Amino acid sequence: MKVQHYTDTPSAAVEEAPGVSVRWVISDKDGAPNFAMRVFDVAPGASTPYHQHPWEHEVFILQGQGVVKGEKQNRPFSEHFVVYIAPNEMHQFVNQGEGVLRFLCLIPHV
């Protein structure tokens, strides 16, 4: 059992995304057998990369607002929205608020 505040896990800059940082709060290092939980902070005006990959995202917005850019449309979100990105789907999280955008993003071990 692991029980701790999410800020007890150190934050690391995301190299390919200026203004974005990540905490791997549950990972294979904890013995998690299937998937990992990360907490992302996106500074005002910043974005995650517009990209795709073979694994899914399961996302919960903790604070802030913005859009998820996809191939066909931009989908707005705000606090306590849920976002599911399917495998191989193009996506980008854009902070359009005045404060930090913070969200959980879970992925399978790859």
Place this chain on the structure above:
Amino acid sequence: MKVQHYTDTPSAAVEEAPGVSVRWVISDKDGAPNFAMRVFDVAPGASTPYHQHPWEHEVFILQGQGVVKGEKQNRPFSEHFVVYIAPNEMHQFVNQGEGVLRFLCLIPHV
């Protein structure tokens, strides 16, 4: 891509746990291939069952406070705590606050 507020998913009572309800906000019904995201509400004074099972829990506390009871100890938590429960580990989430305890709990498809 699915983008919606978590309350857009209907809430269901958890039969074996009075005062506990759940929303399956991302599941295999959305095409998620590996794991599911649920949002639990636990009323003041209520608890999830004290039990174990072969799958893990990856939990994020959205609001409220309480303890996770295990075989060896009770671990306190409050808002924005992360909880990892390993496969086959005994556990129970107990709401010890005055308001609703709300947390995300992700599990692999079983």
